[in-house]
Amino acid sequence: MINSESKNIKVKATNLTKRFEMLETTSNKMKTLFGLNRNKGQEFWALRNVSFEVHDGETIGIIGLNGSGKSTISTLISESMTPTTGTLEVNGEVSIIALGTGLIPNLTGRENIHVVGLMMGMTKKEIADKLDDIISFSELGPFIDQPLKTYSSGMRAKLSFSIAAYQDPDILIIDEVLSVGDGTFGQKSADKMFEFREQGKTILLISHDMVAIEKWCDKVLWLHYGEVKAYGPTKEVLPQYINFVQWFIHLKPEEQDEYKHRVRDEQLTYTVEQLREEIVDEHGEATSRTIRTKIDEQLNSIKNNKLSIFSKGLLIVLATICILGALYYTSSAQSPKALADPVYFFRHQAFSTNTSFSEMIDSELAVKTEKTRENASETTTTEQPNISEKAATSETTETPPKSTSDVTITSTYIVQEGDTLEGIAIAEGITLEALQASNPNVSGNTIYTGEVLKIPKSQTTDKTTTANTTTTEGQ
Structure with a gap:
């Protein structure tokens, strides 16, 4: 057994709580962020007045029914979340292993080693140096280069544990990972855990496997719906938990549901006043006064922790x-x-289309239309009989001339500082009336620097096509 008195404290939680505000919609969450949400959501206290200490080289088992706050406490220790009240002292680098945490399904196992390693703070050189050892320890063999989405839960657990094991953390949190591995890998993981502990490292093992807890853990922290039910040596706490589980599973289904509903209501109706009373009972009136003051400061900080x-x-x-x-x-x-x-x-x-963008689109459409017409013309020509063969029997064919038409071509002009509408019309060689007609949005003669004007220009294009007459020889 580890002598805790001679060891340094690695993790120390004092009167720790974690409260979640259960908001139903995204809009309510955004309103809360801006401090505009008047409808306060239902509060849920995932942890209530939790206190414990963990020392160097200790392996602590964290047990409890589902929903008791085991993963919440591990998330707080890894500093992925902050507590609502209380203090949490963590001395050392923390690595958490949870099934699938940080793993990307579409990447291969090898690629995930690089990604997760970087997320854990390892350098590229460290990952490269440890890559072969990680792959060997994971026992994945050729599957290391297959996408993670093809892995079983056991294979993912092996990969997660292998990456974290070679990160060499001070505090290793294992959350329900070893229970999905096979017996051989489980023994390998156990050996690695003992190796960590002999190096003075701390291990927190979250599991429902009581055999593993009994075999590997020095102490057990029993969390029961957010509260510490018991904390002490494994041989003392584990039997208490096993007796409770046996009592619970022998209840009728409706009695089990009633029990869960009752303890869950305690988490929903828990208040700060209850927390203060518990602290007074635990520390006495004199000592608790300082703690209660600090709790009030933390709650005020959270209340004001909205956008300024x-x-x-x-x-x-x-x-x-x-x-x-x-x-x-x-x-x-x-x-x-x-x-x-x-x-x-x-x-x-603001709501008028960008002229250059519109012209670009129109130009592309015109090119596509012209190509379509050319393709159709070529097809028609191919399908027509040879003209020389028809010349002996056909009459004169005339193509009707196309009439001459006026084509209006519009360019653009960006108004410069000092320009006037009349001056622009003179410079472009058009009448003021024509310029105003092409720009109906212009109010009177008022124009603004940067404004784009459409400039009309008249160009007469003679599209008359001379009739082609084919005359039969010998007439």
Whole structure:
């Protein structure tokens, strides 16, 4: 048995609690973040006044029924979450092994070793140096280069344990992983755990396997629906838990449901006042006064742990900039100066299509249409009989001439500083009326720097095609 008095403390929890606010919708969560949610969600106390100590080289078994807070306490120790109240002292680097944690299904086992290793703080060189050892320890063989989604739960457990084992942490948390492995690998894992412990490292084993708990653990922490039911040497606590489990499984199903419902209600209705009373009973009035003051400070910190007024204002400004940027990018404005007059921008430009973008789309459509016509013309020509063969018997064929038409070609002009509508019309050689007709959005003669104007130009194109006459020889 480990002598705890001569060992340094690795993990120390004092009056630890973890409260979750169960909000039903995403909108309520966002309102809570901004401090706008008046409807407070149901509170659930996953941990209630939990205290314990873990020393160097100890292996602690954490047991309890499902939903008792075992994974919550491991998450707090790994610093993935923060406690609601109380203090949690962790001395050393923590590595947590849970089934599938950090593993990516679409990556191979080898690729997952690199990814998870980096997530755990290992360098690329460390991963490269330990890669062969990790693969060998995992016993996956050729499957190491297969996608993780093809692995069984036991194979995933082997991979997770192997990666964490070679990270060489100070505190190793094993959450329900060894129970899914085979006997051979389980013994290998046990040997590795004992090797860790002999090096002065601390192990927290979360499991429902009482044989493993009895074999490997020095102490047992029994959590019962968020509370510490017992904590002490394995030979003292484990029999108590086994007796409780035997009592529970012999209850009728409706009695089991009633019991679970009752203890779950205690977690839902737990209050800070109850916590204060428990601390007074535990430490006495004098000592508990300091603890209660600290609890009040922590609760006030959580209450005020919403976005500050400055943060809210900053988010609003950033959102406004993003919206304006998106509108400007898709609008008809060609210069940021157009934003100087927001009223005109929103009225005439914000929701108008970007001219260059529209012209690019129209150009591509025109090219595709022309190609389609050319292909259709080639097909028609191929299907027609040879003209020289028909010349002996056919009459004169004439192609009707195409009439001359006026084609209106429109270009664009970006208004520069100092420009006037009349000046632009003169410079482009068109009338003021024609320019206004092509730009109905222009109010009177008012134009703005950066505004895009459509410039009409008249070009007469003679599309008359001379009739081709084919005359039969000898007429």
